[in-house]
Amino acid sequence: EAQVTQNPRYLITVTGKKLTVTCSQNMNHEYMSWYRQDPGLGLRQIYYSMNVEVTDKGDVPEGYKVSRKEKRNFPLILESPSPNQTSLYFCASGSTPGTSGRSSYNEQFFGPGTRLTVL
């Protein structure tokens, strides 16, 4: 089954304790991305990756790191989490947005989300 998986789905942690949220896709997509979703602010892009070893900042990259050592995985790292990083996080993958073709080339497939609480 084609899917994007994230782990953990729920996490409660304390300020300053490093954590990693994993994201994996089995659709051989070049493009992967991380978002956070907050009430009243909608979905905001944190980082994205156009391909292996190619990453770039989205709208809200501060306090986050990513890596793309292999095509299927795109972990999100919080080196020193703070309470303002409490949020719902989504990973997504797809073909590179805006490339030629119809909707199947542009669809982003989202993981089920990770609800993170930083105390």
Add this chain to the structure above:
Amino acid sequence: RKEVEQDPGPFNVPEGATVAFNCTYSNSASQSFFWYRQDCRKEPKLLMSVYSSGNEDGRFTAQLNRASQYISLLIRDSKLSDSATYLCVVNIQNAGGTSYGKLTFGQGTILTVHP
């Protein structure tokens, strides 16, 4: 001004009604446009892409007005199952036609369809 703006609603409509959502974007370099649907506490899923000529998928019609920089979604004959949040999404491409890869989401428009 936000890059992508939507009326957050909520829109409360009876079954069978026609409802329309608008979305405006500020960056004229925007090249790809989408509508996503998000059910409560679930991940967003693509509803439809929006093409310059407008496109239709069953009860759903999407329109793009580049001159005015807005996108619309029309839902005809609303069903209870259409209740969700509808997200307008915009992607910017550079002059060479390749994507910056940065997707910008609107805040979403909440739709509730009641019996």
